[in-house]
Amino acid sequence: MNEKQHGGDGHWEGQRVVSDRLQDISTSRLGRRAFLAGALSVVCAGCREFRNRSNPELTVQVNRLPGGEAGDPWCRAEQPRAWQFPGDHGAHPEYRLEWWYYTGNVWDAAGRRFGYQLTFFRTGVRWQPANESRWALRDVYIAHLAISDVVQRRHQFWQRIHRQGPGWAGVESAGRRIWNGDWESRIAVDSSGGTCHQLRAESGALVLDLLLTSHVPPVLHGQEGLSRKGSAPGNASYYYSFTRLKTQGRLQWDGQRFEVRGDSWMDHEFSSSFLEPSQQGWDWFSIQLDNDCELMLYQMRRKDGSHDPASSGTLVCSDGSSEVLSAEQFQLVPHESWKSSHTSGIYPIAWSVGLPQHDIELDVRALFGQQEMDTRRTTGMAYWEGAIDVEGVWKSRKVKGHGYLEMTGRIPKNEDAHG
Amino acid sequence: MYRWAVLRPFIVRPLWQRPARVLPALLGIALGTAVIVAIRLANTSVLEAFVAATDSLGGQTDVRIYGASGPIDERQFEQLLWLEQYGTVSPILETYGMLVDRHVEAIADSSRPLARGEVLMVLGVDLLQDQQLRQYDVWQWAGGTEKPELFQMLEMLVEPDSVVLTERFAARHGVEIGDRIRLAFGSRVVTLQVRGLLRDTGPARTWQGNFALMDLATAQAITGRMGQLDAIDVRFHPDRDWQQAMNEVRSRLPSGLWVEPPAGRAGRVQTMVAAFQFNLEALSMVALVVGLVLVGTTVSYSVTSRRDEIAVLLAVGSSRWAVAGLFVTEALLVACAGAVLGLPLGHWLAQGAVQATSRTVETFYVAAVAEATAGRAALSASESLRCVLLVLVAAAAAALRPAWQAACLDPLQVLHPAHYPGAMGRPNRPIEPLLWAVAGGLAVAVPPIDGRPWGGFLAALSFAAALASLAPATIRLTASVARKLQRTAGITLHLAAAYLAAGGVVTSAAVSALAMALGMMFAIAVMVSSFRTTVVYWLDSVLTSDLVIKPVMSSATLSSATLDPQIVDRVRRLPEVRAVTWYTSRQIPFGPSMIRLDTSDLDVLLEHGRVRFKEPAGAALRVRDRLRYDKRFLLVSESFSLRYKKYPGDSVVLHTPHGEVALPVAAVYYDYSSNLGTLLIDFDVYRQLFDDDRPQRSPMALSLYLQENTNVEKLSNRIRSLVGKDQLIYCVTNKELRAEALRIFDSTFAITYALLVIAVLVAIVGVVAALYRLIQLHRRELALMSCVGLTPWQLKKIVLVASLLTAMLSYGLGWAIGMALSIILVYVINVQSFGWTIQLHAPWEFLAESFTMVVLAAVLCGWWPARKAAGVDPIAVLRDE
Structure with a gap:
């Protein structure tokens, strides 16, 4: 499943239906990778609809755990949970959707810069596998890999979708290994109590081999990690991030080898909730500044052009403390845009980020325009995810930084139909 | 110079006016062509079904990885994750299931083994990967009228007992969504629910719709093959060079796993059945050979009876080549007409041939070429043309000698009234049988080419020709013996033998034809009997148990x-x-x-x-x-x-x-x-x-x-x-198993017997024709004999005895040919084709029976010519003189 920028064979007409539904997504308050949650939830919605239509008694027969709706076995995020690390780095199969999301900016010794993304998704399809075969379907595992070369302004991505099978994809306990084919992340606690993530991925011309370390515990978003998505109870996810992971390792692309260092960001989120269908998409920012502070912001855009009050963010200070930001506390203003010749999507690649109450003003600029991911084959969606540069003022001090920007729902309706 | 102007009045008009003369040859060619066409159709249709299945199943697969000595242990799969760098990887389970219906159950109950149910090719896949290799076009499913999305189709497949069939199969069996069907995998019978139907495209076309799609996990569970895969199909990324990618994959695969393109398997099957098909095609030539001999006979007779006209042509300036060409054209015209008749006849015969062949191929080689799936095949125009050309060329070759004999006539000698018809033409040189025998000896030493026993068949033909060319000498010998024995055996015998000998090339050609046909029939009978005896002996020694249990x-x-x-x-x-x-x-x-x-x-x-x-x-x-x-x-x-x-x-x-x-x-x-x-x-x-x-x-x-x-x-x-x-098992005693094995054996050779009966029939027709011609040739002698005082009954007797002599001479010669051929068949062809050594065993009862039948046939066939001979009006004939 090795796709270049314009990949996706789209021979399933169903892709169109999936994308249409994704256009109708709405959330009130959403975890960071809501579009994927949207895509995956549509998958699950489709599955559930089919199951209900064809075999109504099946849903009644399955086990029900606390938190599940009548007839639906999957647990829902309703109350804050007691987090336990490293155990919670592993999978939570009682929840339907889950992902481990790595992005980062790295430089080689000569200062050449790259941005990368490696994401592992898990979607529960059947609560109970149909039989004891190792191939019996329970979860579907999707993975995305992308690389941006800033100097050559070049971007390439790959996508995979697998069932667990006899070791094709999966998650070991405590995240000791999260893998999809030969792409993997291994999470371990080192002797000093810090967490390290060993990432390895190889696809065609790209080889990624990075070690990410953090000596501070992960940041819990929302209310102790319970991140609400909507007004209905249970419409929420559990969500935490490692907001600054010191990164070093090796990157090989098109025969050239680079020893690199930099910063990465990791998200881990799980939920079973589905999204409310009145949203157009969202924009999400992860920012790492040279004052040792980090900022995570997302804004949900409605179809009518307004911003959903579910938009939210987290401010992480240099002392490690974090503060939840509500929609009224920040403004995101787009400026210059870039148009995709592949999907006709229009993506703002320059932004002004303002947090007036905190005396923060930042200018965000994507390193180059073409960082679109056409992953319609695995998720039914195309989106933009790329490396950014940040510059501005933080409490009257000049600051600089970098990070990642993600934008969804910016493709015209008829274009999104094309697989 | 070959004059087209001469052709019409000399060759075409007589043919048109008196077609009966060439009827036997025409029939022979027609039947021969029909048999060749039928066998060719049978052979290609069986393989085509398999190749087509491989194609339709292959889809966009670039290479297939499979275990070199069996199924793949799926635990090895984790070491193969690097394959994804080359492209999409789809693990599959490919197996066969038999449709279990009331009919099959009834048979199984009665403990008759090999209940022949309809077989489906079952593919167990991980749809997430496989949908990038094969096109599954869902026509109907439980979820509604719109086509299902990928995940909906996946959900449809992963239900515990789910199967997706094809619209063709559903139409044939009246299956609908939600129905349950029972399939047997090995001995295990499972009940599956039909959750979808595929349109007739891509893999759904396999085995004419006898295809079932399942989730890989389901397939493993219901066939009891947990932990096994049959193959891993890979579709390379479009930017990969195919050859380089395959070489790299091959070098990186762990031991015990092989890789090859999907067509590789079809190639192997073709190799497997090559010997069997070749033999069948060679046998199908037998009927044609007899037809060709009849063509030669017809031309000979034509030359013999028209020697005066030939002499005139030569005298007025026609070249020898032109004269020869005229008669070759006659042969070609007859052969053409025969071939044209034979083509549709062959298509008609094909159905039976296809069934018989596919049953054999299925029994010994390829599963699931079930009768329902051996579809209507037809020869392409180019293939038909090739068949006709083959026949024409062979006919021309058969006509060459008599045509050249015509060309070498000395007009002066012919037109001399004292010339005696029987003395015309060079007698066969004694060197000729020797040459054929030597050729045969050389051919026997040739090893098989591509597994096909060319040398063996050429040797068989050579030896048959050698013996057949002894016919004239045999006839002459019979005549002289009969003359010497006339005092004890009576004058009828002497006259009948002389009558035959005087017929010259007409008689010897007829005897040769029948001898060839009989010889081939004996040879096959001996071979089959030898084979059967060997197999029975082997079965008796290895089937030592009391009861055998096998899956149905x-x-x-x-x-x-x-x-x-x-x-x-x-x-x-x-x-x-x-x-x-x-x-x-x-x-x-x-x-x-x-x-x-x-x-x-x-x-x-x-x-x-x-x-x-x-x-x-x-x-x-x-x-x-x-x-x-x-x-x-x-x-x-x-x-x-x-x-x-x-x-x-x-x-x-x-x-x-x-x-x-x-x-x-x-x-x-x-x-x-x-x-x-x-x-x-x-x-x-x-x-x-x-x-x-x-x-x-x-x-x-x-x-x-x-x-x-x-x-x-x-x-x-x-x-x-x-x-x-x-x-669903069958539980049979040794006796039943043995009977079943022999039943399969006999049905396998049924087609061979059919071919031979045809050949013999054609030859008999030739004999009847020859007898008629003899009467024509010997009108004068018969009239004379009638004048001299022989009664009609005595004349009839002469012809009948002549007919009997013909039959017995043919039989004797045929027997010799048969023995020679059977030795080659048993010790050379069989060994080269199949690697089986069998003990020679002549079926004496069959030979005795056939002798009786041949004699009876001769007498019956001779009756009409005998009556004609008795009815010759001596005055009319002699007055013409």
């Missing part, structure tokens, strides 16, 4: 139908069972073809005398001894030994998950159940090499040795009731 779905070699482990356990524990032998067989690639790899508990097998050894001497004891201290050796079947030139002491390399392993050949044994070539190894060794104990837990057959005085039938019934409704 176990007809063919490509089907890996096995018994459910539960059955095996239960049966072993029955108190009446004294001992049990079992075996499992698996088809693996070897060189350009496939062979079988069999395993069993060798010691027990040999203890019960289940193997008959060919070499070395005393192998039975030596092998058992060897088992005690070193089991690492192979026993090879005779076919394998002859084809791959492996004898005791040589070694054979097996590709195992642990690497290549060379095992020595300890002995060669006889095996007439398949010509593929078999390797037999002890199960302990098999288990070590392949980490697989399935063959023992789930064998293909169990042979039971019972305690004394056990009521076999009662035990049979008990076993059947033990296994329950969800297992």
Whole structure:
């Protein structure tokens, strides 16, 4: 499943239906990778609809755990949970959707810069596998890999979708290994109590081999990690991030080898909730500044052009403390845009980020325009995810930084139909 | 100079005015062409079905990875994740299931083995990957009228008992969404729910719609093959160079796994059946050969009866080439008309031929070429043209000699009134049979080319021609003997013999034709009888058990139908069972073809005398001894030994998950159940090499040795009731198994017999025609005899006796031809094609019966000419003089 920028064979007409539904997504308050949650939830919605239509008694027969709706076995995020690390780095199969999301900016010794993304998704399809075969379907595992070369302004991505099978994809306990084919992340606690993530991925011309370390515990978003998505109870996810992971390792692309260092960001989120269908998409920012502070912001855009009050963010200070930001506390203003010749999507690649109450003003600029991911084959969606540069003022001090920007729902309706 | 102007009045008009003269030849050619066409259709349609299936199943697959010696252990899959760098990877399970309906159940109940149910090709896939290799176009499903999305289709497949069939199959059986169908996999019968139907495109076209799609997990569970995969299909990324990618994949694959393009398998099957098909096509030529001889006869007669006109043509300036050309044209015209008649006749015969051939191919080679799937095949225009051209060229060749004889006539001699018709034409040179015999001797030494016994068939033809060319000498000898015996045997015999001898080339041609046809018939009969006797002897010696249990779905070699482990356990524990032998067989690639790899508990097998050894001497004891201290050796079947030139002491390399392993050949044994070539190894060794104990837990057959005085039938019934409704086995005694094996054998050769009967019929028609011509030729003599005082009855007697003599001479010559041919068939062709040595055994009863039949036929066929002879008006004939 090795796709270049314009990949996706789209021979399933169903892709169109999936994308249409994704256009109708709405959330009130959403975890960071809501579009994927949207895509995956549509998958699950489709599955559930089919199951209900064809075999109504099946849903009644399955086990029900606390938190599940009548007839639906999957647990829902309703109350804050007691987090336990490293155990919670592993999978939570009682929840339907889950992902481990790595992005980062790295430089080689000569200062050449790259941005990368490696994401592992898990979607529960059947609560109970149909039989004891190792191939019996329970979860579907999707993975995305992308690389941006800033100097050559070049971007390439790959996508995979697998069932667990006899070791094709999966998650070991405590995240000791999260893998999809030969792409993997291994999470371990080192002797000093810090967490390290060993990432390895190889696809065609790209080889990624990075070690990410953090000596501070992960940041819990929302209310102790319970991140609400909507007004209905249970419409929420559990969500935490490692907001600054010191990164070093090796990157090989098109025969050239680079020893690199930099910063990465990791998200881990799980939920079973589905999204409310009145949203157009969202924009999400992860920012790492040279004052040792980090900022995570997302804004949900409605179809009518307004911003959903579910938009939210987290401010992480240099002392490690974090503060939840509500929609009224920040403004995101787009400026210059870039148009995709592949999907006709229009993506703002320059932004002004303002947090007036905190005396923060930042200018965000994507390193180059073409960082679109056409992953319609695995998720039914195309989106933009790329490396950014940040510059501005933080409490009257000049600051600089970098990070990642993600934008969804910016493709015209008829274009999104094309697989 | 060949004058077109001469052709019309000289050749065409007489043909048009009196077509009856060429009727036998026309018929012969027509039948010969029909048979060739029918066999050609049968051969291509069977293979085409298989090749088409491989194509439609292959989809966009670039290469297929499979186990070199069996299924892939899915635990190896984790070491293959790097394959994704090359493209999309789709693991599959490919198996066959038999549709179980009331009909099949009834047959199974009556314990007749090989209930012939409809077979489906079942593919178990992970749709997430496979949908990028194969196009599944869902036509109907439970979820509504719109086509399902990928995940909806996935959900449809992963339900525990879900199967997706094709619209063609559904139409044939009236199946709808939500219906339940029962399929047998090996002995296990499962009930599946139809959740979708595929449109007739892509894989759904396989075996004309006999295709079923399942989730890989479901397929593993219902076939009892947890932990196994049959293949891993890979579709390379578009930017990958195919050859380079395949080479890289091949070098990186762990031992025991091979890679090749999907068409590779079809190529192997083609190689497997090549010898069988070649033989069938060669046999189909027999009918044509007889037809060609008749063409030659017709032209000879034409030349003989029109020698005056030929002499005139030559006298007025026609060149010899022109004259020869005229008669060759006559032959061509007749052959053309015959071929044109034969083509549609062949298509009509094809249906039967296709069925018979596909049944044989299915039995010995390829599973699931079920009768329903041997579809309507038709020869393409170019193929038809090629057939016709072949016939025309052969006809021209057959007509060459008489045509040249015509051209070499001396007009002066011919036009001289004293010229006697019978003396015309050079007698056969005595050197001719010798030349043919030498050619035959040389041809016999030619080894098979591509597994096809060309040399053998050419030798057979040469020897047949050598003997047939003895006909004139034989006739002359008979005539002189009859003349010498006239005092004791009476004048009728002498006159009849003289009558024949005077017929010259007409008689000898007719005798040759019938002798050839009879000879071929005898040869085939001897070969089949030899074969059958050998097989019966072999069966009797190896079928030593009292009861045999097999899954109902176990007809063919490509089907890996096995018994459910539960059955095996239960049966072993029955108190009446004294001992049990079992075996499992698996088809693996070897060189350009496939062979079988069999395993069993060798010691027990040999203890019960289940193997008959060919070499070395005393192998039975030596092998058992060897088992005690070193089991690492192979026993090879005779076919394998002859084809791959492996004898005791040589070694054979097996590709195992642990690497290549060379095992020595300890002995060669006889095996007439398949010509593929078999390797037999002890199960302990098999288990070590392949980490697989399935063959023992789930064998293909169990042979039971019972305690004394056990009521076999009662035990049979008990076993059947033990296994329950969800297992379909057959439980048969030795006798029934033997009868079944012979039934298959006989039905396999049914087509051969059919061909021969046709050939003989054609030849008989030729004899009748010859007798008529003789009457024409000898009008004058008959009229004279009538004048001299012979009664009509005496004239009839002469013709009848002549007819009888013809028959007996043909029979005698045919017998000689038959013996020569059968020796070549048995000792050369069979060995080269199939690797079987069989003991020559002449079916004396058949030969005796056929003698009676030939004599009767001769008398009957001679009756009409005899009447005609008696009715000759002497005054009218003599006045013409």
